[in-house]
Amino acid sequence: MSGHEPQIKISIPAAASRLLGALRRAGFEAYVVGGCVRDSLLGRTPGDWDICTSARPEQVRTVFSAYRQILTGEKHGTVAVIVGGTPYEITTYRVDGQYHDSRHPDAVQFVPQVQPDLARRDFTINAMAYAPGEGLIDLYGGRSDLHACLMRCVGDPEERFAEDALRILRAVRLAAQLDFALEEATERAALDMRQSIQNISAERIYTELDKLLAAPAAGKVLSRYGRILAGAVPEIEPCIGCTQPGRWHCYDVWQHTAVAVELLDVAGMDDKNARILRWSVFLHDLAKPECRTVGPDGAAHFPGHNQAGSKMARSILLRLKAPTYLVESASALVAIHDGALPSDDAGILNMLNRYGAAFLQRLCRLKLADLAAHARNAGVMQREQQVRAFEGRMLELSATACYTVGQLAVNGASLMDAGIAPGPAVGKALNTLLRSVMEGRLPNEKAALLAALEKEGLL
Template sequence: MTDPAIRIALPPTVSRLLGALRRAGHSAYVVGGCVRDSLLGKIPDDWDICTAATPAQIKKIFSGYRQILTGEKHGTVAVIVGGHPYEITTYRLDGTYHDSRHPDAVYFVPELSRDLARRDFTVNAMAYAPGEGLVDAFGGRDDLRAGIIRCVGVPEERFAEDALRILRAVRFASQLNFSLDGATARAAVRDAETIQNVSAERIYTELDKLLAGPAAGRALSSCGSILAGAIPEIAPCIGCTQPGRWHCYDVWQHTAVAVGALDVSGQDEKGARVLRWSVLLHDLAKPECRTLGPDGAAHFPGHNQRGGRMARTILRRLHAPSYLIEGAGVLVAIHDSALPDDVPGTLQMLNRYGASFLQRLCRVKLADLAGHARNSAVEARERQVRAFEARMLELSATACYTVGQLAVNGGDLMALGIPPGPAVGQILNRLLQAVMEGRLPNERMALLRQAGKEYAP
C-alpha cells in the first residue's frame, strides 16, 4: 500500500503547505492527478492537497494568507500563495446520491484510506508525502504501467455517484492513450444514458477535453456506445455501412479515424476546437439520409446540409460557445462539397469565406479522406485538396478578392460623378468580379474607365 522508495519532486510552495499542516499535527498528502502525472513523468498543472485537518483548522493554520472559501462546505479551502490558489481538502466521504451528480451530504473523516476509496479511478486514487512515499491502496501504479482506466471498487457504484465519471473515463483514455478496464467499460455502456442527468456544460467540457487528447481517435473508436449517452446522434452511426468503393469503415469508425488523423498544427485554441468538433460531427446525419441505390450500395444525399443543422443543434444543446456553433455548423454543411480547380473559382471562395476558414475546410476534408478506403480515387481527391490549399494560400497573399483590395474605392467613383448610394457599392462589386475572373486588371485607371462605363445615369 505504501512505497517509501517512490520520490516525487514537489514545488517549494507545496512542500511548505504540507509542512505547515504536518507541524500542526495533521496528516497531509498531495493527491490525485498531480501524483498520477508525476509518476508518468509529466509536470502537473495543479497540486491538490488532502489532509485530516478540518476546514476550520485549515483556515486557522493559513490565517496569514488570502483564502477562497466557496468550497468550504465540501471541505475545500483554497489558499492563495504568490497569486496562485492551492486547494486543500479535508479527507471526506460522500453521502448517498439521488441525482447521479451531487452527494446528498459530505462527511469528514480522519483517515486518508477512506478518502481514497471514494475517488473515481485507481490512477487518480494515489497520494504522496515526503518521507512516507507513495500511498496506493487500489493498484493505481500497476494500472498506470498497464495503461488501464479502472474504477475504484465497484464501477456501477462509482458511476451511480456521479454519471460524469462515465465521460471522464473516456476522456482519460484519450488524454493518456489508455484503455478502459473490462468491468469499467461494461458498466459505462450499461449506464451511458445516465450521462443525461449531468449538466450540459459539464458534458461539453469533458467532450472538449476528450477531443483534444492525443488518443482521441482510439478512444472514440472503442467507446462509441458510451459516448452515445452524451450525444445520442452517435448511436445510429455505429454499424451504419458505407459504399465499398470509397469506404472501409462504418460511419462511426470512419469518424473515429478522421478525428485521429486531424491536423490542428498552427491553429489557435479556438481554431483547433472548431476543427475537432467539426470532424466529430461531420457525418452524424448520414444515417438519417441513407438510401440504397439499384445496386444495393448506400448513398447519403443531403447529409452535408442536414449535418450542418444537426451540428448546430447538438452544440446548442451542449451550451457550446457561439463561435463554435457557427464555425462547426458551416464547415460540416460544406465539408463534402467540391473545390474549384481554377484561379477564378478559388478567388470566389476566398471572397465568400476567407483564407482562415478555407484552410480549416481543407483540414476537415483531409481528415475525412484519411477515414476512407486507401485507393487511387481517394488519393486523387487528397491531391486535389492539397493543390487547392496551396493555390488558395498563394492567392490570399497576392491576389485581389475583396472590395477593399481594389485599386479604387467609393470616393474615387464619386469623384467620377457617380452619386453616393447603392450604385457605388454595386459598381465596386462588379469591378471586383471582373478582376477575380481575369477580365480586368486591378489597376486604378483601368478600373476607373470601367466604372465610367458601368454607370448609366
C-alpha cells in the same frame, strides 16, 4: 498501513511542499493526492497539485491566515490557498453522503483518516496519496493499473457511476488523454449506465468531450467506446455499423469518424482553430444514417448529408451550450465538407470572397482528414491531390490577389468623388468592379476601374 510504499519518491514543487510542511508542523496529516500523484508516477508534469489533510477547513484557514484564500468550496471541505498567484486546493478528508442528482453529494462528512477519503474517489489511478518521507499510499492498486494502462473504478463501478454520472465521461476522456483502456467491469458499467450522462449539465458534457477530442488517443477511444459516448451524443448510435460503399470506404460511418479524428492534422493551428477542426471532424458525418439510401447496384449513398449534417452539428453544439463561434464555424464547415473544390483562379477567388482564407484552410484540413479515413485507392489519392493543389493556390491568391471590396484600388468615397450619387449605386458599382477584377477582366488599378465605370455610363 496496507498499500504504503515508502520507497517511492515524487518531486513536489516548492510551493506545494511549503503548504504540506506548514500543515504537518501544525500537527495535521497532509498529502498531495489524485491527478498530481498519477501524473508524477507516469513521468508527466502535473497541471495542479491538490492536497488532502486531516485539518478541518477552519483549521486550514488558521494555518494559512497570512495567505490569500478562496473559500467557495469550503462547505465541501476545500480551501484554496494562493501562493505566488497560483491557487492550491487543500481539502479536508471526507466521505460523501447520498447522491440524489447523479452529480453532487447531498452532504459531506469530515473524517480524521485518509483511508476513507481515498475510498470515495473515482478511479484507482486517482486514489493515491503521497507525502515526502512517508512515501506513496496506494490502497486500491492504482500503481498497478498505471502500469497496465487501465481505467478502473475504486470499488463497485456501478456505485461510483451512480454517485456521479460525469465519471462515465471522465473515464473515457482520461483513457483518451493517457492512452488507457477501461477495465472490463468499469467498461460494462459505463455502457449499462450511459443514459445517466443525460443527468449532467450540458456545459459539463461539452467540457469533457472537448478535452477528449484534443487528447492524443482520441481516435482510438472514439473507435472503442462509441456506444458509451452515445450516452452523451445519441446521434452517434446509428452511425455504429452503418456501412458505406466499398469503392471509397473501408469503415462504417462511426469507425470512419474515429479514424478521421485520429488522422486530423492541427499542426500550427491556434487553440480556437484546432477546436473548430476537431469538432467539425467529429460531427461531419453524423447525419449519414438518416440520409442513407441503397441504389440499384446495392451500394449505399448519402444524398444531402452535408446539409443535414450541418443542421445536426448546429443542433448538437447548441444543446451542449458550446461557444457561439464553434457552433457557427463547425456547422458551416460540415455544410460544404464533401463539396467539390474549384481548380481555376476565378473559382478560388470566389470562395475566398465568400468564406475567407482561414475558413478555407480549415476546410482543407477537414477534407484531408476525411479522405485519410477512406479506402486507400487511386481515386481517393487523386482527391487528396486536388485538395492540396487547391490549398496551395488558395494561399497564394489570398496573399496577392484582390477578392474583397476593401482590397479594390477604389472605395465608396472615390466613386462619389468621381460622380456616382451616394446610396445603393455605390455598393453595386464596387461589387461589379470586384467581380471583373476577380474574373481577370480588369486590373486592380484606380484609373482602369474608373474608366470601366465611365465606359458603362455609370460615371
